[in-house]
Amino acid sequence: MAHKSIYIRGMTVTTEQLTTLASAHFPADFAAAWSALIKPAISLKPAAAGDPVIGKLGGVPALGSHPWPVWDGHGPLGHVLSIDCQTANQLLPHLNLPAAGHLAFFYFDGRFNNDYGTVGFWDPTSAAGQRVVHVTDGQGAPAIVPDGLPVFAEIDLTGVVIATPPSYNHPVLGDGWRSVAPENMEAFETAIRELMHPLGARHQLGGQAHPIQDAVEFEIAEAMGRLTDPDTFTRDADSYRILSKDVQLLAQVDSDHAAQMMWGDMGILYWARPSREVQSHSVATTGFTWQCS
Numbered sequence: 001m002a003h004k005s006i007y008i009r010g011m012t013v014t015t016e017q018l019t020t021l022a023s024a025h026f027p028a029d030f031a032a033a034w035s036a037l038i039k040p041a042i043s044l045k046p047a048a049a050g051d052p053v054i055g056k057l058g059g060v061p062a063l064g065s066h067p068w069p070v071w072d073g074h075g076p077l078g079h080v081l082s083i084d085c086q087t088a089n090q091l092l093p094h095l096n097l098p099a100a101g102h103l104a105f106f107y108f109d110g111r112f113n114n115d116y117g118t119v120g121f122w123d124p125t126s127a128a129g130q131r132v133v134h135v136t137d138g139q140g141a142p143a144i145v146p147d148g149l150p151v152f153a154e155i156d157l158t159g160v161v162i163a164t165p166p167s168y169n170h171p172v173l174g175d176g177w178r179s180v181a182p183e184n185m186e187a188f189e190t191a192i193r194e195l196m197h198p199l200g201a202r203h204q205l206g207g208q209a210h211p212i213q214d215a216v217e218f219e220i221a222e223a224m225g226r227l228t229d230p231d232t233f234t235r236d237a238d239s240y241r242i243l244s245k246d247v248q249l250l251a252q253v254d255s256d257h258a259a260q261m262m263w264g265d266m267g268i269l270y271w272a273r274p275s276r277e278v279q280s281h282s283v284a285t286t287g288f289t290w291q292c293s
Contacts, residue, residue: 015163017195025188030176037166037173041207041249042092042159043199044081046258051158054091055083057203057259059154060145061104064137068146069106071128074117076146077106080253080261080269081203085134088205091159095206096278101136103283105251107269107290109261111150121223121289124230130288132250132271153259157203164207165192167215171244201254202268209249209270212291219289220247220272227287247272250286267292 015038022031047053061079069077082104085097097103108129110116119129145151168177168185177185202210209216221244225233234240250271255262263269269290277285 018163018165018192021188021191021195025180025184025191027179030173030179033173033176034166034168034170037170037208039164039166039207040092040094041162041164042088042095042205043162044157044159044203044205045200047156047158052087053084053156054087054159055081055102055157057081057155057157057253057256058152058261060142060151061133062102062135062141063104063133063143064135064141066133066135068143069128069131069133070146071108071117071126074108074115074129075112076149077108077129077131078111078149078152079104080107080152081105081251083205083251088159092161092206096281098134098136098281098283101134103251104133104135105253105269105271106131106133107253107263109263112146112148119288119290121219121287122226124223124226127223127227127288130269130271132283132286134283152261155256155259159205162199162207164204164210165196166208167211169215170208171215171217171221171241201256202252203254203256204249204252206249206251209252209272210268212268212293214291216249216270216289216291217244217247217272219291220244220270220287223289224274224285224287243274246275247287248275248278250283263290264292 018038019035022034061082082102084102088095088097119126221240225240250273253269255266267290271286271288273286
């Protein structure tokens with residue numbers, strides 16, 4: 001498979017290493033189910049001289065004919081990431097981004113006018129505090145930054161295809177994790193952290209999310225469910241359970257000192273989309289959450 005090897009400037013991690021960890025700590029059935037969910041992703045790292053550039057953290061995006069996103073009653077959103085769709089698709093074809101243009105990711109972090117309104121998966125009225133904008137025109141013209149909005153430091157990014165492990169309680173796995181002895185789960189999580197830690201900041205396109213708390217898919221599905229049906233949504237609904245197993249990570253943006261980004265206490269922002277959007281190369285429907293320690 002294309003994601004057999006992870007290589008980040010001198011560091012190599014293989015899918016075999018991930019599956020070996022699972023086999024060492026999990027019962028055989030659960031180890032096999034967990035390993036089957038390992039996915040390729042694009043790890044986003046600061047571009048060194050000569051590296052191909054896939055996008056950028058922070059800075060001022062090109063928005064073409066799109067207005068700068070605003071959360072009504074709070075203010076303009078901060079630009080956190082831009083990604084060139086064609087370059088990303090060439091690096092990881094089944095990422096299935098739109099064929100042309102670029103994606104600009106925005107998030108309201110409260111720095112504008114010291115307004116610390118919280119964007120939360122539990123509150124559908126806060127959904128406008130984040131945005132994914134697909135820009136197909138004006139590729140080279142930076143947008144006009146709204147007055148008073150601080151801009152994150154700009155860092156050019158390169159991309160490397162990596163293998164990403166699922167969370168132990170990924171929705172597809174159900175309650176299988178309950179078959180793992182607590183001491184084995186603790187040892188497994190320690191081993192995974194040690195294996196993945198050298199990757200540094202976990203900026204990523206596609207693959208499996210790197211959760212800080214609960215499985216990201218649960219929160220994304222709740223965010224989307226509450227937005228679609230705010231009056232009657234419940235986590236007991238069949239639609240919620242189906243969606244939590246169906247959503248796929250689009251991007252995650254880690255806290256990053258160099259870019260002057262801090263999401264709560266060293267948190268991560270996550271965007272995901274249902275499989276129908278992936279299959280149609282679309283980002284028209286996305287869900288969002290963020291987590292911190």
